[in-house]
Amino acid sequence: MRDKIKLVLSAGALFLALQIAMAQVATDSNLQAPEIPTATPPPNVPERAQIDDIFKETSLGKAADERRLHIEWRQLQNEVANDRDIIAAKRAADTAHTDLEKRERLRDYYNLYYGRMRVRARSGEMKTALDQLKTAHLSQLTQARVRHESDGELPTPSPTPKKKKGNKHVDKFRKEN
Secondary structure (H helix, E strand, C coil), rough: HHHHHHHHHHHHHHHHEEEEEEEHCCCCCCCCCCCCCCCCCCCCCCHHHHHHHHHHCCCCCHHHHHHHHHHHHHHHHHHHHCHHHHHHHHHHCCCCCCCCHHHHHHHHHHHHHHHHHHHHCCHHHHHHHHHHHHHHHHHCCCCCCCCCCCCCCCCCCCCCCCCCCCHHHHHHHHHHH
């Protein structure tokens, strides 16, 4: 048994000695490894801020875009609502004595209110949405049956005379004769 162990150990030692000898022959101290040419330049990876901007610009769908616009609009409303000028303009509109005066003051209020929000808006899409909201609010102030101040130079139409209605029964008998 001891002889077998000695034989296995000596065979292992011989194998290890051969491997070391071959490794020394294979490595030459004067030999330099050839430089591997790089075929492709290093990839141009965008910065994190650029990636965030790309994802902000891409659309996630109509509902998601509307929701994002609504959230941004509410944030602008909250920022602007506490401005002293806007509060004063709203109170002035509420304390107007006549309907015409109230409409004029509301027009001033909406111009001021949406103007401030438009200045603080970051995206062009939000500015467009604010312009549409402003137009909608201002259009509610017009009166359909009252002539607009810009139409003052137009002549007043003359009333058309009404047609006199005669007695139908009399006309009926006259035609027969």
